Amino acid sequence: MKRIIIAGASSRSGKTTVTCALLSTLRRRGLRVIAYKTGPDYIDTEYLRLSGKCEAYNLDTWLMTEERTLELFAMTSQGNDIAVIEGAMGLYDGGINSTARIAELLDAPVVLVINARSMGESAAAVALGFREYGDVNIAGVILNFTGSEYHEEIISSALEEKGMKFLGALRRDDGIAIPERHLGLLQARENQGFDISRLAEKFEASVDVDEILRIAGNVSKLRPCSVVVPAKKYTVRVGVARDEAFTFVYPESLGVLEGMGAEIIPFSPLHDESLPYADGYIFCGGYPEIFAEGLATNAPMLESVRNCNKPILAECGGMMYLCRSLRDNDGRKFDMAGVIPFESYMARRAVMGYMTGVALRDSIICRKGESVRGHEYHYSRIEPEVSGDYCAFEMTRRNTGARHYGGYAKGNVLASYLHINFFGNEKLAENFLNMLTSSKV
Numbered sequence: 001m002k003r004i005i006i007a008g009a010s011s012r013s014g015k016t017t018v019t020c021a022l023l024s025t026l027r028r029r030g031l032r033v034i035a036y037k038t039g040p041d042y043i044d045t046e047y048l049r050l051s052g053k054c055e056a057y058n059l060d061t062w063l064m065t066e067e068r069t070l071e072l073f074a075m076t077s078q079g080n081d082i083a084v085i086e087g088a089m090g091l092y093d094g095g096i097n098s099t100a101r102i103a104e105l106l107d108a109p110v111v112l113v114i115n116a117r118s119m120g121e122s123a124a125a126v127a128l129g130f131r132e133y134g135d136v137n138i139a140g141v142i143l144n145f146t147g148s149e150y151h152e153e154i155i156s157s158a159l160e161e162k163g164m165k166f167l168g169a170l171r172r173d174d175g176i177a178i179p180e181r182h183l184g185l186l187q188a189r190e191n192q193g194f195d196i197s198r199l200a201e202k203f204e205a206s207v208d209v210d211e212i213l214r215i216a217g218n219v220s221k222l223r224p225c226s227v228v229v230p231a232k233k234y235t236v237r238v239g240v241a242r243d244e245a246f247t248f249v250y251p252e253s254l255g256v257l258e259g260m261g262a263e264i265i266p267f268s269p270l271h272d273e274s275l276p277y278a279d280g281y282i283f284c285g286g287y288p289e290i291f292a293e294g295l296a297t298n299a300p301m302l303e304s305v306r307n308c309n310k311p312i313l314a315e316c317g318g319m320m321y322l323c324r325s326l327r328d329n330d331g332r333k334f335d336m337a338g339v340i341p342f343e344s345y346m347a348r349r350a351v352m353g354y355m356t357g358v359a360l361r362d363s364i365i366c367r368k369g370e371s372v373r374g375h376e377y378h379y380s381r382i383e384p385e386v387s388g389d390y391c392a393f394e395m396t397r398r399n400t401g402a403r404h405y406g407g408y409a410k411g412n413v414l415a416s417y418l419h420i421n422f423f424g425n426e427k428l429a430e431n432f433l434n435m436l437t438s439s440k441v
Contacts, residue, residue, distance in 0.1 A: 001077050002216040003108045005038075006142075007087035007099045009126050013115045014144035016044050018170065019086040021203035022212065023052035024196045026082060029209075034080040036073070038102045039088035040354075040375045040419065042248040042285070048086065051196050057252055059085065059106075062097045062354050062398070063373060064424025066105055070225045072252055072423060073106060082216055091130060095399070097354075100136045106222065109139040109215050111167060116155060117145040124158035131164065139215040142207060143169035168207030234261040236436040239278035243268035245295060246317060248285035248419065256422040256429045262436075269321060270294050274304035280311035280364075280436040283318025285419060288336075289328045289346055289380065295321060296334035305337040311364045311412045311435045312339070316378050319408070319415035320344040323382065340408045340415055342382045352377040353400075357393030357418050363409040364435045365420075365428045372428065374418035392416050412439070 006022065008015040019035070026033050035048035035056035040063060048056035057076050061069050077083045085108065087099030094101075103110050112130055116123045123143065131138045141159055146152045146169045156166040203209075238257055240249065246269065254264055265276045270291060275281065288295055296302075305322070314322050324338045327345040336344075357372045366372055372393065385405070386392070392407025392414060407416030422429040 001080070001219075001222070002082040002213065003077075003085065003106060003219055004082070004212060004216040005085045005087055005099065005103050005106075005108045005110045007091040007103070007110050007112055008089070009112060009114045009130060010090045011093075013090075013113045014170070015086055015113045016047055017199065018111075018113050018142055018144065018203070019044075019084060020047050020051035020196060021170075021199045021207075022209070023048060023054070023084050024200035025204045025209055026084070026213075027052050027054070028200060031081040032079065034077050034083050036083060036085040037088070038085065038099045039094065039097060040377070041088060042250075044086060046247065048084075051200075052084070054080075055251060058250055058421070059102050060097060060421070061101065061105070063375070063421040067225060068424035069102070070105060070222070074222060074225055076252070082213070091136065092134060100134055103136050107220050109137045109219065111140045111142055111212065111215070112138050113142050113144055115145050116143040116151070116169070117147075117172070120151075120154050121158040123155045124162060124164070127159060127164050128162050138164075139218075140165040140167040140211065142167050145172045146170070147172060165211070167211060170202065170206060173202070232259065232261040234433045234437060236261070236280070236433055236440070237263045237265050237276075237278040238436065239265045239267050239276050239281040241269050241281070241283045241318060241321075242266040243270045244286075245270050245288050245291035246284050246286040246321075248315070248317065249282075250421045250423065252423040253421045253429075256426055257433065260426075260429060260433055262433060269301050269305070270298060273298070273300040275301070275308060278310065279440050280432070281308065281313070283312065283314040283321055283415075285316035285318060285378075288317045288320045288326060292326050292328050292332070292334040295336065296326075302335070302337050306339060308339075309412060311432070311439055312414070313364060313432060314413070314415035315419050316376070316380075316417050319382070319417065320380055322413070322415050326380075339413060340410075342384065342386065342408070344380050344382055346379055347381050348379070350377065350379050351417070354398035355395045355418060356398065357395050357407065357416070359393060359409075360391050360405075361389075361409055363392060363414040364412065365414060365432045367431075372418065372420060373425065374420040376417045376419070378417050393418065 006019045033052045045056040152169045322339040392409035
């Protein structure tokens with residue numbers, strides 16, 4: 001399996017743009033491509049899917065362990081010509097779940113993307129420092145946001161003098177830049193100005209794609225791993241909210257449910273008039289604050305959710321939708337489903353990081369005292385803060401050990417800011433499907 005990691009020297013290096021361009025270029029050459037994103041990011045994977053016209057998966061050793069991460073890659077990369085993996089943040093950022101660690105785990109060569117804006121030979125010094133810092137195979141460098149041919153020559157000459165391969169450069173061009181929003185990039189389905197064809201043409205004209213393919217093929221066999229295939233034993237239907245407002249879900253997580261026999265039924269809180277017939281429902285994360293008016297005016301769906309007595313699992317944006325109301329970034333207040341007795345509002349600072357939640361009471365996915373790994377990334381808050389008899393978890397932040405209480409667990413509902421992945425956490429999936437089976441009418 002040819003494989004390559006596109007990593008950044010830092011966040012905002014433009015690695016998503018480079019990865020999308022590479023995927024589209026390879027697909028246009030007739031290659032079967034598969035895409036991956038390191039870490040828990042949902043938004044970048046949408047762009048990777050669009051650009052490569054392929055599936056995109058997350059590789060996250062915190063959410064699914066190193067062994068399961070390797071298994072996921074082995075399972076999903078089969079039958080493709082090349083795997084293109086986009087890193088997260090800077091190459092060495094993230095500790096045990098850094099892009100560098102994923103590169104070591106997959107024995108994958110790295111192409112380093114450097115934001116060269118306002119830099120000359122210092123960009124070469126940055127690349128050299130990255131090469132010398134760790135044991136990662138940095139096989140080449142792509143410059144991003146360069147200003148001219150002369151600018152590129154200064155840096156490329158310095159790189160080659162130090163024995164580092166210069167693969168090409170992308171000039172500054174607002175027409176191919178991907179705009180950002182408060183949780184990262186603007187969602188691919190909302191970014192009507194994203195012209196992947198133009199981006200791919202510019203990329204192929206200025207980057208040595210043949211050399212990238214050669215680098216991607218100069219790899220060893222992956223170390224053997226045992227792929228765990230869950231046994232089909234459930235006959236349940238799971239409704240999953242999927243539309244413009246609710247997009248944050250891992251395909252491999254839903255794949256675990258399907259592997260256990262569940263039928264996934266997508267539905268739209270924005271456009272459908274009622275919940276589909278199912279034995280339980282998942283309201284995943286997304287941007288309900290951006291689509292609050294549309295969600296609020298779909299009264300039949302809100303009433304259908306309000307009257308639902310089946311198990312409901314809600315994450316982040318899904319929890320906001322289940323609240324009584326939502327205040328958007330402009331302070332406008334919109335009525336929501338009212339399943340849980342709280343209000344959500346948008347704050348100025350983000351809460352983000354890997355978390356371990358210890359269950360304070362039994363819920364539809366775990367028993368009291370059990371631990372659940374996940375991540376949080378949100379600007380919204382819930383008021384009043386969840387506490388008392390309905391609080392779901394005591395959260396511990398992985399990098400600082402700081403603790404806080406969060407989530408709502410009562411009866412058939414579990415809602416929290418915690419994003420989880422059933423892949424590597426099959427026991428949680430099994431608990432959820434058991435609950436759906438026992439609640440079937």
